[in-house]
Amino acid sequence: QVQLVESGGGTVQPGESLTLSCAVSGSIFSIQTMAWYRQAPGKQRERVALITRAGGTNYADFVKGRFTSSRDNAKNTVYLQMNSLKAEDTAVYYCNQIPNGFAWGQGTQVTVSS
Numbered sequence: 585q586v587q588l589v590e591s592g593g594g595t596v597q598p599g600e601s602l603t604l605s606c607a608v609s610g611s612i613f614s615i616q617t618m619a620w621y622r623q624a625p626g627k628q629r630e631r632v633a634l635i636t637r638a639g640g641t642n643y644a645d646f647v648k649g650r651f652t653s654s655r656d657n658a659k660n661t662v663y664l665q666m667n668s669l670k671a672e673d674t675a676v677y678y679c680n681q682i683p684n685g686f687a688w689g690q691g692t693q694v695t696v697s698s
Contacts, residue, residue: 586610586686590679593692596669604664604692606679618662619682620653622675623691634682635662647673669696 592604608615619634633643635653643651650669655662662679676691 586612588679588686588689590677590689590692593677593694595695595697597698598670598696600669600696601665601667602669602694604666604677604694606662606664606689608660608662608681608686612660614657615660615662615681616684617682618653618655618679620651620662620664621678621680622673622694623678624672624675627675629678632677633664666694669694671696671698 586608587610589607590604592602594602596602617634617636620632621629622632623629631644632647633641633651633653635641635655641653650667652665674694674696676693678688678691680686
């Protein structure tokens with residue numbers, strides 16, 4: 585069984601930065617393409633970014649230029665560096681493999697507020 589554990593969230597002011605981590609553990613040899621998602625209260629979960637095993641990335645327009653995803657394949661961990669955070673970035677952030685996703689983790693709360 586595979587577990588996804590997101591961490592690194594918190595409360596920050598607009599313009600500040602956070603780095604999220606997603607650790608993948610369990611019965612898995614290697615993780616493939618991973619995606620970051622977020623879900624704000626009352627809204628559907630939306631994809632924020634994805635990163636291939638080779639490090640290729642793709643970002644949603646609303647975070648392009650502000651967020652950067654990276655990964656450490658040896659540690660089965662992916663990261664999301666979030667800069668210039670805005671109030672509308674407030675959400676619970678999740679990660680998962682695509683395709684063939686695993687059971688969702690608990691996510692990590694990011695709150696951007698002045």
